[in-house]
Amino acid sequence: MTASPVLLAVVLSLVSAVCYATAAVVQERTAAGTPDLRGALARGSWWWAVLLNATGALLHVVALRYGPLTLVQPLGALTLVVAVPLGSLAARRRTSGTQWRGMALTLAGLTALLTATASGNAPDNTLGTTEVLLVALAAATVIAALIRFAPGGLGFAAASGIASGVGSTLAQKLAVGPALSWSVAAVAVLTVAFAAAGLVLSQKAYRSGLGGPLALLTLVNPVTASVIGITLLGEGFQYGAAGTLLALAGALTAARGVVLLSRPEPPQDHPDHLDGGHDRPRVPRPTRPDTVPGLLPTRLLTGTSRAI
Template identity: 70%
Template sequence: MVMSPVFLAVLISLVSAVCYAMAAVVQERTAADTAGVRGALARGSWWWSVALNATGALLHVVALRYGPLTLVQPLGALSLVVAVPLGSLVARRRTSRTQWRGMALTLAGLTALLTVTASGHAPDDTLHTTEMLGVALAAVAAVAVLVRFAARHSALEGLAFAAASGVASGIGSTLAQKLVVGPTVSWSTALVAALTVGFAVVGLLLSQRAYRSGLGGPLALLTLLNPVTASSVGIALLGEGFQYGETGTLLALAGAVAAVHGVTLLSRPQAPATAPGPRWSDGHDRPRLPASRPTAEALTPAGVDILGAGRAM
């Protein structure tokens, strides 16, 4: 039995999403233990995340050989569905009901999107050199604006860096498709390869900065903007679209709304894990004592002077 190109693209994309999810969890844990990107570079765990990201990126590029951008990119959102419970497991926390609902909505939305984008045909068109340069310049400008915004608004720094990473990664995927669909040896191919690697590295470093603010929110925004950026290019410049006419478009919009709502639920922070209390030597829990002994004033009703009452007696 021969696999269809679309089925093969979906299968490879699923494995790629798992690699990205594992990398995100490692990056977030590394970011929590280091002061910045330079500190992360000195950690062996960070280089494991680089290897996982590289494997996910390689599989993603292979998937783009068999499926269109509008199909392959939304599957990247599954990395969030994997990363959230995996992050909870590593941090020894329980995944909340809200987060399970978010994963269910994300999967439902992706299913709707896949229904109308799985055309059954491998891509046969890529960006022309002029279009490629225009898209790359627009992406550089967008990333620069977002990084500048992050520098001026520290409260939104993590989300701004995540948005910049999502744009860079999405454009990197768009350019990578030119390398796998009808590649030819020319100066333009070399330029595409350099730009693809450049955007991938920038996206990785920006995501590391983003995860200093936690995993859920930055990963959710990055996961959304990555496929939105690439799919927008595919629809606007490569003529990719949805099946079933207006019905397909409405189904895609409904799926997008469900996925966005699911990602929003997944981005809500979890309560920190509760440290176990002290135990007696026999293994039973000790009762928790107040942090400090209450003073006489705290135990005395307001307006009652104990010392004065004693002197009066």
């Protein structure tokens, strides 16, 4: 008895999320010990992280072969769910109550989405050549407008989420579509272009902070892919209106969880001993500007899973 295509897509997405999260942990630890890129390139751990990222990206593309965009893309948020405890364990830090609530809400929301979208059938429809060009043109126009009129962290984050969502949509066409032809080659070029754009824009987004841009990017990505899947590919939800409401409730719950996971935790002061009857002044421990205590450097998390 063989597993259903959607079940296979879920399993592949889970393994992909674990690969991305583990790679981010390794990269964060490497960056903490070797701030400059040249030094990181000389360390074997960094190359292990590259291999894990590549494996995660490949598994994500294969998952798109067996599951709809409305299912596979939201499961990308599991990278954060896995990364939080892994990051805390690697840093020997306690996971906060806020982060536990974020993980619980994200898992609950994704479970609701899974229930509403898991029809058991592999996707059998992809964008036509004309639709690909229209989606690429529309996405490029919106991205350019966001960069021009909202150039701050949130603007770049929204643009990155759109680029990554479109990249995943095009990747699905490559996974499900016909044999090699000039149109498939053009889609491959566009897929790489949007994936690279998503990576570059995410790097720019985090120059102004982490929490807000991370939450927005993580939410815009699956929303973009899902809108394309529903409007152009005929993907929908099971159980009619009830399934649609369940999916919306799940999406909102998962969104709230992502926001909690993306929220920076305040630096924790160590309890100080009394010295001669007087308290020593408490000095907060410095934190790296590109990390969130209890979470991982989001520039690493979004450079892969969100760009495919």
